[in-house]
Amino acid sequence: MRGSSPASSVLALEVKNLMKSYGAFPGVWDVNLTVEKGTLHGFLGPNGSGKTTTMKCVMGLLRKTSGLIRVFGEEPLGDAIRMKKRVGYMPESPSFPTYLKGREVLLTYGRIRGGSDEGRLDEESRSLLQKVGLADAAEKTVGKYSRGMLTRLGLAVALLGRPDLLILDEPTEGLDPVGVIQVREMLNGLVSEGRSVLLSSHQLPEVQQMCSKVTIVNNGRTVTEGSVDDLAKRFHGGVVYKAEFDSLSPELISKLKKIDGVSEVEVLHDNVIRVFVSKDYDLRVFLARSASEYGSLLLSCEREEASLEELFLSLVKESD
Amino acid sequence: MWAVARYELTWDLRKKRTYLIVGLFLFTAFVLGYLVPITAGKSVAEGQTQLGIIFGGGLWWVEVAYMAFNTFMSGLFFLFIGGFISADSLASEFDHNTAVPLLSQPIRRAEVYVGKFLAKIILLLVVSVLFTLLVLAASEISIGAQAQMDMLPLLVFAEFGAFLEFAALAFFLGSFARSGEMVLGLLITVFIMITAVVLVLGLKFGLQESMFLIPVVNADFLLNVIPYYIVQPWGVMVLQGYALGAGPTVPVTVTVISALQYVLAGLAISVLTPLAAGYYFFRRAEVKE
16 A cells, blocks of 8 residues: 555545546546545445445445545555555445354455454454344355345454454345334444444434445545534534414415525425525524415424435436 | 365265265266176177287276277266266356355455365265276176276276366366356267267368367377376377378377377376366356356
């Protein structure tokens, strides 16, 4: 590895202007991503947006066309042995040799990672299987594993050797709700130990709950990056009001749209609307006054934070 | 590298295909070593053979383990064992997406490649030993005591070398085809195509002798080179060819080399070249799915 940068000393992963093309077909155009040490970073984007391609480029499974990749401040070169010793990767839909038992999978990759102490490897394998909830299936061949079990085993393989950075592509895919909670708790535990996690997921509420920062990509480009709160504020001031009136006329909606700071009014159903506000101030008085002006009555009004899902959909729509 | 070899061997030993192929050919050893002499009579086993000219004496076990396969059939024999056992070694990693967890580990691709081939070396050496011993045992039972036991390592290594030829070819094909089924198809196609070309050219121009220089066809190259080296390591060999032209073809001496050079050339052409070419593709292989 080479090219250590002082600025990147706080970064576990840095991707700059990454481009990967398959002949004339572009995989990713311009992906930028920074994962700070000791954080859980969400990596979001619609299917085919370039998340998996980016992750595979970082792991050296795909050769980048251009751009910069730095892991813990160093650029991986050749087989990137030093980098891979510090990084655990879990692909989307992980596959393992079907003839091996769950415990043997971990022993095998543990040996390939350079583990020579069989006793220690065995102990680590059992502990990881316990951690991902596969202790009871340790002696079952992988060919008989369900999708969810393979996901859990994929997580265990990524955790082999206690990596400092985990790159996880859809780690809750195929898991039942209990499994999702277990994974969430496990990832939070890893971050509290000071490890870094890059997490790609379609479960937006979960990402919002778990990740301190997110990067959103679309059509092979980074659309935005930042903390979930900052992004929400950048989007709509981070405040949304859900209001119910006794009657709702087009004139009233038009009037609401003209209120200072209101960026969008969305009719949900019947007389219920959602008002997005770009300035953080109490809108309830204005809503009540406007309603009475047009012969209506404000029945209820709740203030809520803009969800990551709304933010994601809006940004993706904008960048299309 | 040893961890990869162990991983590969475990896989091989748990595959039905391995047992089917090895079992089939150990059964062939039994048929040729035991059933043929019993059925056809000792005269077949005691007849003058090509081996008799080289080594003296009609040795049935030697005949079966070595020269009985010195035909198109020998190519098939080594293709089935060496080639088919190795066909999905690299390809299935890409076929089944297991290349992702494997190549994400902190290990050089060269170690993965060599480790996998090392597993084939171990497996094919065991198959060579088992096959030769089974032929010897079957011949002992069917037609009595066999002679020239000092040829045992020679025969084992000759078979082993020929197996490696096809294993290396399978690694080469697997590293860019990346599909087990495609590698099997390509192996068979290459084998049939070259054999057909050799047959046509050999019959038309009388080039049968020169065809010994073509690996793959019937595994003659290493099958002949290795024993020759073991028997006469510091001897010399005259490589002969035929001059082609508008007039009649005439035999000409191409060159004279030492047996050592010959065996090294044999190994280089038949094993190391396809292996190195395969590594070139494997080194550059991307894991897209």
